[in-house]
Amino acid sequence: MIQLIAFYLFATIVIASAAMVIFARNPVHSVMWLILAFFNAAGLMLLAGAEFIAMLLVIVYVGAVAVLFLFVVMMLDIDFAELRAGFVRYLPLGGLVAIILAAELVFAVGAWSAGGVDLAARAAPVVSDKSNIQQIGELLYTKYIFLFEAAGIVLLVAMIGAIVLTHRKRGGVRAQNISQQVRRRPQDATRLVDPGTGQGVEL
């Protein structure tokens, strides 16, 4: 009973907040609705018994990706009138994308119910007494180790690429060399002098 209530609660909030992402006028509000949608999707994952995926969803999407979105949206100076002005111009393209998506959905459901590729049988979870993390770990580090490492390398390349693309060398910046500062002793920087009367100090 309680699972059913939880499922409908999470599912309704996911759909409602996903709709609000599009309908909200303020982009910052949009991002907040998106975060709510992520969060409730994680709740759905929990109900499906995939607690590891649920936690990763919150950590990665809510904790990192959405924060980046929020940063970008907050920094941008968005003119709402200009945003709405483009609506008619992009309507044909948007409509086309919507039609393609709808057709694909219909085809996918049709193919799935026809059962040609037998996808449904493959998706059925294997019941096991081991925890989620152990199962995923065993699969990732034995059967799919090369795919897993390839994904890691792709991510590494993407990261280095992003750093190289955005890295700029600026002239005229006096950077701080911390180890040099730590190594510096008082006798390198100061000296004690005892000048006689009427005599100055040489600098």
Next chain:
Amino acid sequence: MTEFFQSLGMSYEWAWGLATVAGILLIALPLMLAVAMIIYADRKIWAAIALRRGPNVVGPFGLLQSFADGLKVFLQETIIPTSANRGLFLIAPIITFTVALLAWAVIPFNSGAVLADINVGLLYILAISSLGVYGVILSGWASNSKYPFFSALRASAQMISYEVSIGFILIGVVLFADSFNMNEIVKAQQGHGLGIVNAFGFNLLLFPLAVMFLISSLAETARAPFDLTEAESELVAGYQTEYSSMSFALFWLGEYANVLLMCTLNAVLFWGGWLPPIDWAPLYAVPGIIWLFAKILFFFFVFSWVKATVPRYRYDQLMRLGWKIFLPISLIWIFLISGYLMLTRYS
């Protein structure tokens, strides 16, 4: 506790629901009281180190000072700036406060005394602490004021940076404990150091991680010396500048509840949690919750001590520490630990 309610003749669903509510209240209400007292303790320790008296007027030894402050802000008027984004302005402190309470669900207070004994406990804590950013960043943006906005940007960059190294540090602990469950992590520490000391921190491979975790938790809770989000000489009061009354109080409570949480995490992950410090039978006569509280209070004392003695970091130094020192060291340490474990435990 579910069994207790079931023995009163309730069905399982009702008993479970009541037991969960009772558990939540049993954690949240003492936590609020603890936050009030810990604010008092913070001010008292700070005062003692600065050779002052600290709060000493309200109640005996000033013990009721926090409650008087709470009553004061409760009676104040809530001011919302005219150009602020009303909804988000009011939601932001609620998020901070709620998130600070949420993480306590998986903290083990004694063997089995935990509200939600889930097997992804540590990941849950990481997930919840990554939500903490939103309270700060939203309050800064919704205030529609320059100082809070700068502070919010600083705070979110700082929190995200240190969460990365905290994640790697926690992986080190998980590798040794062989579990993400908080209770299992505590149990794995029994007799970990030479067979007598109940602490991961006593392990030479984990001690550097324990030190880094302590420093990172200072940064994660934006305590001195990393309190750049509230640097009063630059940013007035940071993201709280425009807040007043209860919305300010919620930030205040959430901040200290987070500090307590980080102290608890230090105690649970590295220093044995509810286990006594030495694996010696007579020490187990003392209830585990007392050992845990003693460790939490010790770490809180360290937090206050640091706040009273260490000058504030500059922002670029803070980022350098997070990205150029903690991140590489914790990454290398993961290699070291997993190599060591492969050699000794799994070969």
